[in-house]
Amino acid sequence: MNTSPAGLEAQPTAITYELGDLVPLAWGGRIRVPHFQRDFRWQSQDVMRLFDSIVKGYPIGNLLLWVRRQQAEEFMLGKLRLIAPPHDESLWVVDGQQRLISLANALSAEGHQYKPFTVYYDLAEKEFVENPKIPEPYHVALPTLFDLKKLLTWFRTDGLAASEYFDEAERVATALRQYKVPAYLVRQDDRDVLTDIFDRMNNYGRRLNRAEIFSALYSGEEKGANERLTLTRISDNVAARTGFGSIDTGTVLASVLARRGSDPMRDIRLEFSSSGRRTQPEFPDEDQLTAYSQGEEALVRAVRFLIQEAGMPHISLLPYRALLVTLTRFFAHFPQPKPNNIRLLRRLFWRLSLVGPMVFKGSFTLFSRTLGSKIRPGDEEGSLRSMLDTISEAHPVLPSADRFRTNEATTKIILSAWWSLHPRSLTTGEILDAQSLDALLEQDRTAANAAPMVFPRLKDSRTKLLPANRLFLPSGADPVSEIPGALAYQPLDIDDETWNAVLASHLLDRDIAALADTNREEFLNLRQRRILQQLEDFLKRMAEWEYEDTPSLDTLDLDGEFQEFQEGDLPAAPDMD
Template sequence: MNAGPAGLEAQPTATTYELGDLIPLAWGGRIRVPHFQRDFRWQSQDVLRLFDSIVKGYPIGNLLLWVRAQQAEEFMLGRLRLTAPTHNESLWVVDGQQRLTSLANALSAEGHPYRPFTVYYDLAAKEFVENPKSPEPHHIALPILFDLKKLLTWFRTDGLAASEHFDEAERVATALRQYKVPAYLVRQDDRDVLTDIFDRMNNYGRRLNRAEIFSALYSGEERAADDRLTLAKISDNVAARTGFGSIDTGTVLASVLARRGPDPMRDIRVEFSLSGRRTLPEFPDEDQLTAYSQGEEALVRAVNFLVREAGVPHISLLPYRALLVTLTRFFAHFPYPQPNNLRLLRRLFWRLSLVGPMVFKGSFTLFSRTLGSKIHPADEEGSLRAMLDTLSEASPVLPGADRFRTNEATTKIILSAWWSLRPRSLTSGDVLDAQNLDALLGSDRTAANAAPMVFPRLRDSRMKLLPANRLFLPTTSDPVSEIPALLAGQPLDIDESTWDAVLASHLLDRDVAALADRDRDVFLALRQQRVLGHLAGFLGRMAEWDYEDTPSLDSLDLDREFDEFDEFEETDLPAPPEVD
């Protein structure tokens, strides 16, 4: 067995830092995150739990800090742009990045406005909360709570109405500033020893995911690391360019790899080398930066197809990640498909959404490998037909619609069907567009916040879970706690025809809507029928099971004899079942 680096020259030094001293060190640039570290990946709930643990005095784990000399340099720590001064003993985080980044940003006025760092303390409820939609006088932002001078000023001004909670604020502020964080300081010049420690700490008990390993392998030199394109930056760029939300870095990596070869699950350790590979890359002369930038472009084209052609407006409505990986490979080789081929691709997407898990045994690897192998550069028509042929033995199906859970593929399909209705606000009558959806969901993994319950307190759990008990309302202006009353009464400032359009956009009419405030069971039964009927119609239009998968006219050799066109005949597939 390879012994690896020789080891540490001296044992780490144990010490403790109070947060009141540690966080200013981070703000002053003394604490850095090595570029071989994983990207920041905590969500709002992780940050809330961290602060809750601190105030309760719970341990939050040790820090492992690498002590080394550092020249002056600007860098990013989460959302903070900081300047690191020249120093002989800068502190580089080997273990504790997520915790330190969260603390430094949530407690800073510059980092606090950005999710997931927008944390407040509810002085009345005595708990940490994410950015409240309707701030109350007893909600105080963490940067104010952490700074004694700002805290005293706040109680004399904006927080005057919360003066009765001063003792609670002082208690929490003191607990935050005086909380002691244990740390080990490692003094070691050999970078390989530190990366070996990092590898062992992140692979024994809590393994790195594939995207994090890939990012570490190809992280490059420390110099200009902040400006280098990474998987996380590709995700951010695609979200900013398309409004599609944040794609996880695992899917970004698979998409980048799918563009360069048919198997996105291949060995990543030789990706930018010609030696040790089983097959040659389809873009053998490109470097890593080109692979990343061109991967981003192909991913953007794939996302635009989903939004404009397939009717999937946000990542939270995508049934399966493997579909996006396959589309990225297709658009990498065929950036501008023929119009008829776009229709065939839409047809393929929806058929795969419905039967793909059955055909490919629910395996991301089998799904992406099989379809990736069917996409042949320079053969757009052949690639499409080969992918469609993988479903030739599959029968049309309709997904079950007896429960609504936003993390499940069936619900995502239902939401896409509802999106085609162009849902409208119940209070203004305005059509809610993709910008509303992206503003509400942002980086959310599911569309839960855009699909409130009509009746959240139903006793019958089966009725409560029905899609009929949900509306697609991607807006913060409609009071979701008042949906039954909103449905039962037309607002005074909305005219008759607009109100009819509002109700129709939620699969309702005046008669059914009026039942929301009178007879819940009948309301849900009638709307569930409409949900099923609309879903069948939507999928019939999108998947087009009973249409011939013929190529575009431009691809046909019209000089050939007609009996040579047998290869274009489609296996007969039954039409989707009718829904009562």
């Protein structure tokens, strides 16, 4: 039987907005994003491409807007907190959310402060650029470019040195304000019709990811949506509570599901249903809010383990997402593991980081399902032993350090090894902490901005990609464009002992550092050897391959063992490693 909505009562109305009119509508609260929409997921490159298309006059697609009556309300549009007055014809975005949020935020002085909306226009190169580390006189912020009065004031003040580019600025400003965006306005009271349109538009083209489908399925009613916990809010909460960075919603979803059952890749459509499930949840009586809130708590415990015990300060250094999902399940059932089990868990984490992809064929699903099934509620010792057994036949390996790419697992492992050295600033000598790293990376997916090249203009690509040609500088204050000189010459306000500690924190000494300004090849050769040795030492210490994975002392039935022997005929002491 056909149970789909009957359809629209009237065809959509076609209309065209100029950006100069559309964006102020959004700022004034007339444009909203319904809560069943997917979360905002564009990165800086996406936002810059949008504006580049606009200035070039390229089409950016139609908007589909739902016209409906709305009461006064305070709400968030991207990073903008807006107060909307009551209106009979508010516009709700059914298709075009990523574009509208990007436009409203990047062109606003408030929204422009946050990634990925911190976009500038380079008047000299005639291109949009992400927030420049060293702004030039000809870099103009988009909110200034969009507002003619602000632009004229800018040319009389901060942009005085860029006066020769006034014509270019006027051209781009006009192109922005006068760009025409086509839209369809749908007048329909039935919410099911709109969600049906949303589903068809997003599933007959670029498909929604699993987390977006889950969020839409369990979005609930519009009323109270701003206060309800969502996957995105869990990610934001974990980042705020731990400083670990922003975990993608796909990993958050898998973690929430792993807490409630051993297979985090199970059918999500029945997750909160009491019937039709192949397996019952391990927390059968909890509602969705409890599942979300308890999932967040377990995720926070897992992240704190990574930071405090495994030596992993940030999500950008996590080799594989499945590791975090597995840890979340473990800490959901065993919130306070025994001290020796914490040590075994650290061994497991690092061993899996090294051999997991080989054992589980590089499959997130196989990885998380297999390890999830080994975690049995109520059996902390047995769960750990079962997980360790999955890699008992694997041999210790040392990852290749031939190239440094921050989106690859091997490089993330190398960066974790460097983090254990407590890297210091080249200008102040201070240890750069996790807070500095988190502030520098913000929502970056990799640690690229924290690992600048020593010699960015090397002609030999293989040498250029060596880890030896990178430093771990999780701070925005160090002179990343002048590293060779910064290494070769000790700052006057840093004493000898501190400077030696600075160099050691980057696997250098005075002799090697001096070569940065005189003999690049020798500098890289000597430092690469140190990197390989330090990586080997770090992994030996963290993975502890040579130790037996013995249980905690309090799980051994020593009384029973001793009763079987006469005095003076005691068994050998158990290996406590």
